[in-house]
Amino acid sequence: MRLFSLFCLFLWSTATFAELPLVAVDVGHGGRDGGAVSARGRNEFDFNLDFAGVLAATLEQRSLAVRRVNFDGAIGSLTARPEAAIGSDFFISVHHDSIGEAWLRPWTWEGVERTHTEVKRGYGIFVSANNPDLATSLVCASAMGAMLRRAGFVPSDWHGRKHLPADAANGVWYYDNLVVLYRTTLPAVLFEAGVIKHxxxxxxxxxxxxxARMADALATGLAACLQVTGKPARD
Incomplete structure (x- = not known):
C-alpha cells in the first residue's frame, strides 16, 4: 500500500487540471433530519456541512470541478441525492459517526445532560457491493484511506463488528444497503469523518x-485515483 500511495502522489503531481473529473460532494442529512447528535449537543448535519464546504473548496483549488449536493439541507429523499449527482464522475457523501446506545455514558455539558462514548473514534469509508462501478469505488476508497493514514489520521476498527472489510488497514468497509451508494450510476463512497459522540x-x-488537513488528504487520494481509473475529463 505504501507503493500505491507514492504512485498516487506521483500521478497527482504530473496530472494536468484539464484532465480532472467532476466530483459530486453530498452533505449528509438536512433540515428535516439533523442526523446524530454530538456529545455537546450539535447536530451531525452542521458538522457535515462544515467539512463538505472545506472539501469542496479544496477540490476546486486543485481545479477539479465540484457539484454541491444538499448544501442547503433541503433534499429529504435519499434517492434524490445520487439523482442530483447525475453527470458527475464520482460521488462522495460526507457524514460524521455516532455509536449505539449501549456504548453511551451520561455526562453534563453547560448544565444539560448529554451522552458520550469513550470506546469509538476515527474515520471510516464505506462502499457498496451493489454499486454499478464497484471497482472504481474500491480503488478510490483505498486511495483516500491511504492518504488519510499518510496524513496521520487513524481509521476506526469498530466497523468490523458489523461490516465486512474491503480494505480494513485503510478504513474501508462494505455497507451494501446504503441507498446513496447503490442507487446511483456513479462510483461512490460514504465518508465518516469521525465520531462526534467522542x-x-x-x-x-x-x-x-x-x-483542512483531512480535506487535503481526501482530495489527493481521490484525484490520483480518478487519474488511474481513466475517468473522463470535464470542461
Missing amino acids: RDEELELRDPARQ
Whole structure:
C-alpha cells in the first residue's frame, strides 16, 4: 500500500487540471433530519456541512470541478441525492459517526445532560457491493484511506463488528444497503469523518486546521485515483 500511495502522489503531481473529473460532494442529512447528535449537543448535519464546504473548496483549488449536493439541507429523499449527482464522475457523501446506545455514558455539558462514548473514534469509508462501478469505488476508497493514514489520521476498527472489510488497514468497509451508494450510476463512497459522540474527537473535528488537513488528504487520494481509473475529463 505504501507503493500505491507514492504512485498516487506521483500521478497527482504530473496530472494536468484539464484532465480532472467532476466530483459530486453530498452533505449528509438536512433540515428535516439533523442526523446524530454530538456529545455537546450539535447536530451531525452542521458538522457535515462544515467539512463538505472545506472539501469542496479544496477540490476546486486543485481545479477539479465540484457539484454541491444538499448544501442547503433541503433534499429529504435519499434517492434524490445520487439523482442530483447525475453527470458527475464520482460521488462522495460526507457524514460524521455516532455509536449505539449501549456504548453511551451520561455526562453534563453547560448544565444539560448529554451522552458520550469513550470506546469509538476515527474515520471510516464505506462502499457498496451493489454499486454499478464497484471497482472504481474500491480503488478510490483505498486511495483516500491511504492518504488519510499518510496524513496521520487513524481509521476506526469498530466497523468490523458489523461490516465486512474491503480494505480494513485503510478504513474501508462494505455497507451494501446504503441507498446513496447503490442507487446511483456513479462510483461512490460514504465518508465518516469521525465520531462526534467522542468528546475529544468532537472538538478535533471542529478544528479548521484539522479539517483542512483531512480535506487535503481526501482530495489527493481521490484525484490520483480518478487519474488511474481513466475517468473522463470535464470542461
